[in-house]
Amino acid sequence: MTLPPLKVRVASELGPIDILINNHGSFQGIGPIWDCDPLVWWRDVEINLRGTFNTCRTAAPMMLAQGSGRIVNLVGGGTGNSFPHGSGYACSKAAVMRFTECLNDTTIGNDVRAFAVDPGLVRTAMTELQLSSEAGKTYLPGIRELFEDGVNIEPSQAALLIADIAAGRFDTLAGRLLRGVDDRDALAEEMDAIVAADGRALRFSSVEQAKL
Template sequence: MARLIDTVAVVTGGGRGIGREIALQQAREGARVAVLARTATEIEETVSLIQGEGGQAIALPTDVTDQGAVESAFRRIATELGPVDTLVNNHGSFQAFGPVWECDPLVWWRDVEINFRGTFHTCRAVSPTMLARGKGRIVNLVGGGTGNSFPHGSGYASSKAAIMRLTECLNDTTIAHSVRAFAVDPGLVRSAMTEMQLSSEAGKTYLPGIQQLFDDGVDIDPSRAALLIRDIAAGRFDVLAGRLLRGVDDRDALEEEMYDVVAADGRALRFSAIEQQKL
């Protein structure tokens, strides 16, 4: 039996790649899906695929960096589909490659703005209704540089680390009302974003490791993250709210280990135990 019947899911960046697969998986489990992105033709195609499988979805062209546009989109979602049960922030930008002094400041900041500010806007828009209903799950996608240095991807890495911390803060302020936030790292997926890294001169110069990883066979299928997020939406991993889950995780093994992860305070942005004692 489909586990998400009579629920509403919102997927940003849902016009292609990982986002499209997430939207499809949510719909296959019975959710009514709102698909958001800036490019109307792409999200309309995602909606058409969902409808072709018998699902219900709407396409809402939205710039997540525009607060007013985000709030307007969520009002439409509430009217046309109902209150949101699951929000998946999949939108992302990574166009500033190289050391800080080589990056165009506007391009660097635009990556941060789309990734981090966009996530803030959608979380802010959806939280009040979730809190009023006493239920809801928010999934924020993170990635390279979240928990480690990424010297030639500093804008992207900084934004993803910030999203991880935002996820923790949000979860800590909403979980008492049964609203949970999660971070998900989909892994290295061949997408429009990575293709640009592979083909651009700046990408070839500063991110040669991406091509090497693909040459070595590291190419995570987007369905891995989509199936994980489907399970999150169904409540399977509620114990791990506020923490980082990965597309490469074995979901059965993760379920068995999740209480140990919480006991060890793992999968979170933390100083070491020794450093914590000094603070």
């Protein structure tokens, strides 16, 4: 496979890319959709989804050329459920989940595997905006309540999970969702059952699938 100039430059400056972690995270469009600035709402989608697309588009061919690689795309709230006052963020992360599935199905035959990871509710600059902004106080009071209740996931939990992904421990779950709060040993034991049930993925219910 002949790599375009940008990929050649990345390879020459950084060396082979064995793992790519897409930690794009923008969540500034807060509130009902009619109260959100359209440009702010769309910027959340662009940063989270287009950013992930761009880095994967650069790194995946390099991984395919070398015959191995692991890609981790971070998702979050709204990936698998409604998030009415964070619709831009939710739409982008649901799209990243589907993109991860599509990417994995495209590359897995060449030992390049993609995973979605939800790190959980971590105290970051992004969550600080939700806590301190007027829009966040008005429309996302549940975030403060969760922190006050002690829900504050250490970023090291997601980091340890990603380290295991990089080492190939969870290859069976490629294309699926893993969470920072998961017990990694228990998850390793449940992998075959998760795949058999087609879990940790964006799917219609079995009833809806039967109608299609």
